[in-house]
Amino acid sequence: MEPHGGPDRRGLTESRDRRDKAKTDGVTMAPRRSQDILKKVPPGSRPLFWKKSFRQAWDLLLFSAALAVLFNLLFPYGIELKTPAPKGHGLMDSLKTRRASGAVSYAGFKPFPDRPRVSATPTPLPGEAEDVVRLSLSGAKNRFDRNSSIFLDARPPEEYKEGHIPGALNFYADDFDQAAPQVLPLLPDKNKEIIAYCHGSGCELSILLARRLANLGYVHVKVFFGGWPQWKAAGYPIRSGEEP
Amino acid sequence: MEGGRISHPIGGRTVIDKLAGDPSLCLATLVLLLLWLAARIGPRKFRVFPGLDGEKAADTLLRVVCGFLLVGASLDKLGNAAKFSEAVGNYQVLASSLVPLAGVVIPWLEFFAGISLALGVKRRGAAFLFCVLMLVYAFSLSWALAHGIELNCSCFDSDSNETATWLTVLRDVLFLAMGFIAWTSPKTYAALGDD
Known part of the structure; x- marks a missing residue:
């Protein structure tokens, strides 16, 4: 006789019959879920694909x-996990409220803060420049077009006069202490993005300038590594003379 | 040091850089994916080993390659959390407070997920993590490149002088495809653990 509910219900009926028989025989049966019976999945089969993936991934992660x-x-040489890492225009940072005070910049980033066990860590060489955020030519040009950043020319004044990016302020990095009183008052907002550049990728003046500014509390200091040669070669606007 | 000139930190690529460069890796990954496709859709009479299930062997190959990729990528970073944290921070994607933690955890995660994938232990979870990592890397690189940030990938070697490009993003997407296959393949050969 066809069981009630059609052929799909047959599995359930059979299961119930076996369960009743087991009960009368005094045998304990493992419970079976109805959807497993309908899908004809054998008992003790592997868990769902997603569930298994997540569980294993979670185990590995932990x-x-x-x-x-x-x-x-x-x-x-372990690092301090609580130390705020350099703050920048990060995707997640931009979702938060920007706070000027106490912010740490990339250029001032110290991977090994005041912990005695890491005091022997060698400081990066000036040329490695891993601690500064670099900008590409397109990145610099975008910011120039949007007028969203302040450009600082870290080259000597003579080279600045010969040609520079329009609007860039001359801030010769080797004479930082001498140039600072003239230029720093023009940079009152420490949250404003500052882009330093010099002779190009083989020049360290912009890196030095970026680090000094970061130590003074400027938050978003970046270095345009391509610098003046790349800008000029791209045919972008230039200006000569003492005026920015 | 006239005018403060120094050696170019980006230029001067080494032979290892060139071999592990994005074009070479993209090409190698593409070849692997094509091999996998050939094993999947190719006629049975062209299969080299008659006793071997070609599809399963191709899945195994991709799984093992993904595992070795992760282990290879993690080795340089394991004892160099400071440098890797800087590299993570340079992407400017992660919240600054999370950067040191990511710099410490990600290399170990890569290492153990890679070992798991290569050995076939907790394969699904490891392959899922591989996919997530590749997705995150591709997204982070795209974000940085779209914002004009020039950075070293620091994917395999934190001292590498290679600057990340859109080809690096493509490489990560191809890796992601490999990882997806390793994740969804039903069974593979040479799996030591629960597959």
Whole structure:
């Protein structure tokens, strides 16, 4: 006789019959979910694809994170996890309210803060420039077009007079202390984006300037590594003379 | 040091840089994906080993390659959290307070996920993490490039002089495709653990 509910219900009926028989025989049966029976999935089959992926990924994540933190604590060159890393125009940072006070810039970023066990860490060489945010030519041009940033020319005044990016202020990095009283009053907003450039990618003046400014509390200091040669070669606007 | 000139930190690529460069890796990944496709849709009579399930072997190959990629990418970063944190920070995507934690955890996550993938232990979870990592890397690189930020990828070597380009994003997307296959493949050979 066809069970009630059609052929799809047959599995359920059979299961119920077997369960009743097991009960009368005194045998304990593992419970089976009805959807497993309808899909003809054998008992004890593997969990769903997504569930399994998430569970395994979570296990791996927890294991790795725990070991990483432990290793970081024990390793002599471990870093301070609570230290605020350099703040920039990050996607997630931009979602938060920007706060000027106490902000740390990339150029001032110290991977090993005041912890005795990491005091022996070598400081980066000036040429490595891993601690400054670099801008490409297109990035610099976009900011120039939007007039959203202040350009600082870190080259000597003679070279600045020969040609510079329109609007750029001359701030010779090698004479920082001498140039600072004239230029720093023109940079009152420490949250404003500042772009330093010099002779090009082989020049460290812009990096030095960026680091000094970051130490003074300027938050968004970037370096246009291509610098003056790349800007000039691209045929972008230039200006000569002492005026910005 | 006239005019403060120094050696170019980006120029001067080494042989290793060139071999592990984006074009080479993109090409190698494309070849692997084409091999996988050939094993999947190719006629059975062209299959080299008669006793071997071509589809399963291709899935295994991709899984192992993904594993070695992750392990290879993590080795340089494991003991160099400070430098990697700087690299993560330079992307300017992550909240600044999370950067040190990411710099510490991500290399270990890459290492263990890579080992799991290569050995076939917790394969689905490791492949899922691989996909998530590649997605995050591709997105972060795209974000940085779109905002005109010039950075070293620091993907395989934190001392690499190679600047990230859109080709690097393409490379990550191709890796993502490989990881997706490793994630969704039903069974693979040489899996030590629960597949």
